[in-house]
Amino acid sequence: MSSHDSPLICRAAKDPIAHINTKLAPLGELNGTISAQQFLCHVRQLAKQLPTQHYAINLCDNRYLFMVALCAVIVRQQTNLLAPNAHCATQEKLNQRYKNSYVLHDGGIKTADNIPQFDLSNILLTNHSSDFDIPLVSLDHLAVISFTSGSTGNSKSNHKTWHTLVTSTAINQRYMLPNADQTFYQLATVPGQHMWGLETSVLLALRANVCSSDTRPLYPYDVYQQLAALPSPRMLVSTPVHLRALVDKNTEQSKLDIILCATAPLNQALACDVERLFSTELREIYGCSEIGSMAIKKTAQEENWQRFAGISFKHNEKSLISASAEHITHSVELNDQIELLDQTHFKLTGRSSDTINIAGKRGSLYEINNLLLDFPGLLDGVVFLPPQKQRVPRLAAIVVLNNEASRQQLVNYLRQYLDSAFIPRPLIEVEALPREKNGKLPQSQLLTFFESLRKNPSSLVN
């Protein structure tokens, strides 16, 4: 191994790397614990069969198949494109941007007609070979390009070299896992394609003492069933939305060794409930797609964040914080207002007004408004986040359409480009927006107008 390479996995041959709880066509009858040696065997077989294009739009839904696909792509010295969603419009946009790309999936999705595709559900991965040669990956290799979740397709891409992923995973291991040699059996309610899921459920399994369940349950009942199916010690990787639903059921649960939560702020009361319900420790993680995880907080007990060693924060000229790290090429301006307390601790004091976070998906109001304004039948319109009591807030829109366009056409148009979390509702059609003479629409005026429309439901157009 040269100093320019790092192994694809840092596990011993017999180490459990994944736990299969689903019947997967490519694996035949194989289920339960998969060893690192079996995993590598699957990776090698898939790598040999992949098309020759340079970029793989990796849309595999099952976490194990996603892991195998991700690694096979890397072994073939190709780059994984981790799309924010599986929409055909997203596939097409990526294919236009990365000319030499194909869609890599495990069946059950609609693929764009004009893009080459490779369907994992049509092949069989066996594990007859008993050798355990771990492939070496060049540290400079561009392993992954991720895109900001909920983006409108033109968002900034985040380039992750193997060096970036290897270094950040070593840092994450130190802060996210209990200090023990045992293998932690991990269930994650988030997909592997998103940075939070990639860092925890995929990269930790490749390079630390984690064995990752292939499932991604949504309903509390299923989460409990899937946790029960895993050996101890067990850990859960989740989000505030999923944790809230688990606590709502509030039936006593068996012990979990650790819970990690990220993607949106978690309140302290919920953190306390979760710790009590699972007799566990909950670690909340702060991060962004560009850098990944950056800080940790034991939210049930603490109010201040502890920045990871290896990540630096600096005030920039706009009084915002720029985050940087040796393993990331560019520094990143964070969207949150941060108050630095000492060398390692900080407080989050707010969020820049353009950034919205809906169920852990971050988007830009500016981008979404631009998308709205591009709708051909739109005369005037605005998308905004009104104050609301719902657990998961939703955007609202007020629009003026011309005679040829319908509200339904506008909704269909937005659905082509936006993650469903960002589809405004209500989407209200009106005769005119209450703009001032100079064309401005102050937020307070907008909200008063919105309230008046809600109090008078007959004005809501369906």
Next chain:
Amino acid sequence: MTTQTLAEQKLANIIVDALNLEDIKPEDIAPEEQLFGDGLGLDSIDALEIALAISQKYDVQMRAEEENTREAFTSLRNLCEFIKNNE
């Protein structure tokens, strides 16, 4: 449009209420219309909210691993039928 049964009316009210769908009236949800994707346009966050509301109001657990839960979530009518069979 097919009319809602009494049970479907009750469930439609629960859904609209749980999701705060203020631009949709409960009686406007066609019993056989797709709830997710192209129809009413609900998403997985909504599925979770609906599952919680159903477990509270009917004491029925939604389980995605079961084929009939996926089937249940396709329309108001199927969801109503699912609850009836599992209550």
